[in-house]
Amino acid sequence: xxxxxxxxxxxxxxxxxxxxxxxxxxxxxxxxxxxxxxxxxxxxxxxxxxxxxxxxxxxxxxxxxxxxxxxxxxxxxxxxxxxxxxxxxxxxxxxxxxxxxxxxxxxxxxxxxxxxxxxxxxxxxxxxxxxxxxxxxxxxxxxxxxxxxxxxxxxxxxxxxxxx
Amino acid sequence: xxxxxxxxxxxxxxxxxxxxxxxxxxxxxxxxxxxxxxxxxxxxxxxxxxxxxxxxxxxxxxxxxxxxxxxxxxxxxxxxxxxxxxxxxxxxxxxxxxxxxxxxxxxxxxxxxxxxxxxxxxxxxxxxxxxxxxxxxxxxxxxxxxxxxxxxxxxxxxxxxxxxxxxxxxxxxxxxxxxxxxxxxxxxxxxxxxxxxxxxxxxxxxxxxxxxxxxxxxxxxxxxxxxxxxxxxxxxxxxxxxxxxxxxxxxxxxxxxxxxxxxxxxxxxxxxxxxxxxxxxxxxxxxxxxxxxxxxxxxxxxxxxxxxxxxxxxxxxxxxxxxxxxxxxxxxxxxxxxxxxxxxxxxxxxxxxxxxxxxxxxxxxxxxxxxxxxxxxxxxxxxxxxxxxxxxxxxxxxxxxxxxxxxxxxxxxxxxxxxxxxxxxxxxxxxxxxx
Numbered sequence: 001x002x003x004x005x006x007x008x009x010x011x012x013x014x015x016x017x018x019x020x021x022x023x024x025x026x027x028x029x030x031x032x033x034x035x036x037x038x039x040x041x042x043x044x045x046x047x048x049x050x051x052x053x054x055x056x057x058x059x060x061x062x063x064x065x066x067x068x069x070x071x072x073x074x075x076x077x078x079x080x081x082x083x084x085x086x087x088x089x090x091x092x093x094x095x096x097x098x099x100x101x102x103x104x105x106x107x108x109x110x111x112x113x114x115x116x117x118x119x120x121x122x123x124x125x126x127x128x129x130x131x132x133x134x135x136x137x138x139x140x141x142x143x144x145x146x147x148x149x150x151x152x153x154x155x156x157x158x159x160x161x162x163x164x
Numbered sequence: 165x166x167x168x169x170x171x172x173x174x175x176x177x178x179x180x181x182x183x184x185x186x187x188x189x190x191x192x193x194x195x196x197x198x199x200x201x202x203x204x205x206x207x208x209x210x211x212x213x214x215x216x217x218x219x220x221x222x223x224x225x226x227x228x229x230x231x232x233x234x235x236x237x238x239x240x241x242x243x244x245x246x247x248x249x250x251x252x253x254x255x256x257x258x259x260x261x262x263x264x265x266x267x268x269x270x271x272x273x274x275x276x277x278x279x280x281x282x283x284x285x286x287x288x289x290x291x292x293x294x295x296x297x298x299x300x301x302x303x304x305x306x307x308x309x310x311x312x313x314x315x316x317x318x319x320x321x322x323x324x325x326x327x328x329x330x331x332x333x334x335x336x337x338x339x340x341x342x343x344x345x346x347x348x349x350x351x352x353x354x355x356x357x358x359x360x361x362x363x364x365x366x367x368x369x370x371x372x373x374x375x376x377x378x379x380x381x382x383x384x385x386x387x388x389x390x391x392x393x394x395x396x397x398x399x400x401x402x403x404x405x406x407x408x409x410x411x412x413x414x415x416x417x418x419x420x421x422x423x424x425x426x427x428x429x430x431x432x433x434x435x436x437x438x439x440x441x442x443x444x445x446x447x448x449x450x451x452x453x454x455x456x457x458x459x460x461x462x463x464x465x466x467x468x469x470x471x472x473x474x475x476x477x478x479x480x481x482x483x484x485x486x487x488x489x490x491x492x493x494x495x496x497x498x499x500x501x502x503x504x505x506x507x508x509x510x511x512x513x514x515x516x517x518x519x520x521x522x523x524x525x526x527x528x529x530x531x532x533x534x535x536x537x538x539x540x541x542x543x544x545x546x547x548x549x550x551x552x553x554x555x556x557x558x559x560x561x562x563x564x565x566x567x568x569x570x571x572x573x574x575x576x577x578x579x580x581x582x583x584x585x586x587x588x589x590x591x592x593x594x595x596x597x598x599x
Contacts, residue, residue: 025439026230030422033227033415037408051224059222062446062451063229069448075187076449076503080545082185097186104194106215111214137218 022064069144112137171467231414232279237439246390271313285314289556308568499540
């Protein structure tokens with residue numbers, strides 16, 4: 001159990017710090033958009049690449065936050081039925097649904113990687129390559145996969161402790 | 165298995181997984197993926213989920229979501245909630261249930277600078293609740309009022325409810341936001357009427373606040389609302405006049421609130437971090453859900469269910485208002501168990517084409533849909549706002565808060581009926597928008 005707890009702590013800290021990196025991009029995104037409006041109103045011009053830069057920042061903000069949102073149980077789920085199940089059925093059901101989630105997130109990580117490494121497109125104005133941002137689907141998905149593995153271990157632990 | 169049977173099986177499996185507690189976005193993505201394999205091929209289905217996630221996460225108009233959410237956090241940091249409450253209290257405290265009325269007024273004011281309904285309820289829980297307790301208000305009335313008042317955050321723009329509806333139905337988010345102004349004010353008035361009516365019926369619920377307030381004090385207290393008013397007028401006025409898009413309005417609103425908080429020296433590292441964390445949590449939740457729903461709706465569209473349902477219902481020999489009533493009943497029922505945004509995401513692919521076939525105005529229906537989302541926030545057993553208040557009012561049982569919030573459902577139903585009879589209430593402003 002000691003190793004599991006240590007792994008859990010490392011993964012959770014990692015997803016937290018990675019999310020924090022993306023999180024602070026909201027401030028430049030906010031200021032860039034305001035700057036774009038001011039330049040437009042005052043000089044009838046736009047900041048070159050403002051929209052595409054915002055798009056890239058939003059992608060980083062969201063994709064790097066995928067796993068942390070799972071850590072704080074922010075992805076919505078319906079819990080009223082499962083919370084009424086017996087102490088054994090509840091973790092068993094959690095294991096079942098977590099395995100299904102792991103499966104689809106595995107597909108996302110795999111395909112995110114495949115799409116990312118084959119991407120050759122660049123943005124319209126600033127010619128910034130899309131590939132690193134598309135690869136973040138695989139990175140964010142992989143961290144989410146790790147968070148789901150923690151949930152799987154916790155539910156399995158609960159089930160084992162409840163065995164007669 | 166024909167495509168339509170495959171679609172029905174898919175819908176049933178999604179609901180099954182959902183009630184088994186699977187994260188809704190993952191359930192939609194999984195069933196959508198398997199459905200696409202069945203109706204197309206594995207090669208076509210494999211990249212869909214990953215590419216959809218990227219396209220949703222990197223779509224410029226969606227930047228409005230974190231910006232609207234962070235507006236609420238920054239408004240709280242800047243102390244706007246407390247100032248609004250002090251002003252509303254001075255003006256309304258002598259009315260029957262005056263502190264409750266002030267709470268609704270504050271919620272409406274806070275909703276005008278915040279996109280999140282739960283944030284509104286959470287902010288009010290810490291300010292209005294102790295005050296109502298001090299004046300011996302019934303805990304049921306006090307907590308119910310805050311839970312219901314919090315729902316105003318969904319209807320009064322800026323509102324995430326309208327953004328999500330606009331995203332799912334490809335309607336103008338600007339027009340939707342503007343359409344929420346009058347219905348939002350109407351709902352706030354209806355909530356106030358519900359409080360006064362309850363207190364008139366049973367004065368023991370809310371003893372009259374003793375100290376009277378002079379006119380001078382009342383006028384001085386108005387100073388507390390100017391910041392909120394300026395932010396609201398700039399953000400919504402700019403959208404209305406076509407000066408900027410909702411995304412730009414969100415950025416301007418958030419920056420203005422950030423500057424207000426900075427000038428008042430109320431920005432701390434901790435409060436900024438908390439606001440950013442809230443923004444990332446809600447935005448990721450919403451956009452991951454939308455990505456899941458998009459994958460599922462590709463499958464649903466291939467199964468032809470939305471088109472078939474629309475054709476079938478259009479052929480029925482009943483008034484379109486009967487069908488609307490049924491749709492609203494489904495919303496009320498689902499809202500009891502599923503959170504508001506998930507409910508929209510799950511139902512819109514089928515219900516929206518139906519609404520268009522029946523000839524209802526899509527912007528008007530947006531207002532109705534958001535009102536139904538609000539109802540879901542306070543109906544048992546899963547009303548999210550009620551649980552938020554339960555966190556702040558630890559000595560009041562959750563059942564008591566649900567009972568307290570229940571009378572406010574009447575207000576929502578009445579407003580839905582009024583807006584159905586007089587759609588102009590919602591459509592008057594958007595019809596006059598510059599673009």
